[in-house]
Amino acid sequence: MENFLSNFWGEDSLIFMFSALVSFLIGFITAWLMWGGKAKRYQREAEKWKKNHDDLQLKFNNLKGELDLKEADLVKAQREAHEAIQLAKSIEAEKDKWQADLNAAIEDSVKAQATASSYQATIEDLNNQIIGLKSLNAELTEAVGSGGGSQAQTAPEPSRLEALEEKISKLEAEHSSILMGSSPDATSRLEALEAKMAEMEAENNALKTQLESAASVNENEGGDAPNEEEIFAPAPDMAEVDKGETLTLGAVAARDDVTAALGDKIPAATEADKDDLTRIKGIGTFLEKKLNGLGIYTYEQVSLLDAELIGKVTAAIEFFPGRIERDDWVGQAARLMDIKEDAPEALSPSAVFSTKSDDLKTVEGIGPKIEKLLKDNGIPDLNALSEATEKRLREILFAAGSRYRIHDPSSWPGQAALATNGKWEELKELQDRLIGGRDVSG
Structure with a gap:
């Protein structure tokens, strides 16, 4: 035992223990330094992840707030959409009523214009006749003036001619009123106008009978009876x-x-x-x-x-x-x-006809402005026009304003179909009957 202790405290043993102690301290210090570096790195990463977590939590809270707002907006939008659908239905019903009224008005306008045109032709013819009657009255008055009172009485009185002229003037005023659309009831006005025309024609026939009688008397007295061309000569204008x-x-x-x-x-x-x-x-x-x-x-x-x-x-x-x-x-x-x-x-x-399929002016009744309007509303060519419904075309014209509403698109799809299929003979025959896209052949 004494030998062991004496050897333990020997010089070699001390050096060995000292070396072991130094090695332990070095190892401990190295381990402590390494552990401290990793700890700091882990701490930094932990702080970084915590910051990311806080940012994400903030974004989550913001998105949740926005989602709540969007859900509220969605509920509001659904309610407004429902109201808009109901409003659209009522507007559609009202629009259909307006369209029906418009179609009826256009139809009445076309009929009124056709009737007014026939009356205008009759008025012009009667104007021609009244000028001839006035000239003949003056000639007959002068020719039979020396032949006695009975002949002079046979000729029509100037006052009656003036009355007839006045009726024609009133008739022209009625005609202008119809053309301008100022009459609140075009049908009743036209019926009244027709009655006046019948009355005036009856009086005019009586006047012609008197003229023929006066001409016969004048011819028996040796005068020159005016012929039919002189009686019904054209008016000065x-x-x-x-x-x-x-x-x-x-x-x-x-x-x-x-x-x-x-x-x-x-x-x-x-x-x-x-x-x-x-x-x-x-x-x-x-x-x-x-x-x-x-x-x-x-x-x-x-x-x-x-x-x-x-x-x-x-x-x-x-x-x-x-x-x-x-x-x-x-x-x-x-x-x-x-x-x-x-x-x-x-x-x-x-x-x-143009060979271009997108030239909508091939259709009678479509000019450059209506062509542009139709193309802007999704009708780019004749094929699309042939497939369009009359209702759709009227909606486009109606929405474009009053200057477009007067057009009648009823024949446009049919014309476009003929052009698309190359049936040019049939298309031309159809268009010869159309004016402004409307069939006026009766």
């Missing part, structure tokens, strides 16, 4: 250009201007040079005869019409202003003339 055709002086002047332009601005032509002008969209047999009466027979002549001559031709044939430009008579005639020269066998109604 009218002129007879052909047998049975009477034009206003303005139309006669325009006719003279167009005739003067033949051989100068446009080449002259004769019946032998005649082209089928009804191939031009907008020209039917009636207008073709009118144009032929002006000396216009060929596609070449129509293709050379300038703005001034178009105005003259419009006035001369008493056509709707602007219609020639809208239907593009000049462009159609140029195309037909080229086809006639290059391949006459290919001349067909298809040459009249």
Whole structure:
């Protein structure tokens, strides 16, 4: 034991223990430093995760608040949507009623205009007759003045002619009232107008009977009885250009201007040079005869019409202003003339119409403005137009304003279908019966 203790406290043992102690201290210090670095790193990461957790918690709270607001907005929007649906249904019902009223008004307007036009023609004819009657009355009064009282009494009294003139003036006022739409009840006014016309015609027939009697007496006395053409001569503001055709002086002047332009601005032509002008969209047999009466027979002549001559031709044939430009008579005639020269066998109604499927102006009643309106409302071409319902088209026109509501789209889908299927002959026959897209053939 003493040897062991003496060896333990020996120099070698002390050095060994000291070395072991130093090694332990170094290991401990190294372990402590390593543990301290990791601890700090873990602490930093823990702080970072805690910060992220706090940020996420804040976002969660914000999103939860927004969700609550959105849910409240959704409930409100659902309630407003329900109210809007109910309002839309009531508006739709009211719109259908307005549309029905509008359709009825348009129908009444067309009927009133047609009736007024027939009355206008009758008024003009009666004006012509009254001028002739006044002239004849003056001649007869002068001719039979020396033949005794009985003959003078046979001639119609000037006061009766004046009364007849006054009735015509009132009739014209009624006609203007109908055209302007100022009458609250167009049907009753037209019936009253018709009754007045019947009364005036009866009086006019009695007056004609007196004239015939007076003419017979005058002829027996040796005078010259006026013939029928003298009795019913045109009024001073009218002129007879052909047998049975009477034009206003303005139309006669325009006719003279167009005739003067033949051989100068446009080449002259004769019946032998005649082209089928009804191939031009907008020209039917009636207008073709009118144009032929002006000396216009060929596609070449129509293709050379300038703005001034178009105005003259419009006035001369008493056509709707602007219609020639809208239907593009000049462009159609140029195309037909080229086809006639290059391949006459290919001349067909298809040459009249544009080959572009998106040219909605091919349809009678559609001009550039309505074409743009339809395209803006999802009807880009003829195929889409052929599939559109009349109700949809009327809704588009109604929403565009009063200037578009007067148009009648009832024939547009049918025209578009014919054009889409290349049935040009049928399309042209249909369009010859249309004015502004409305069938006026009766």
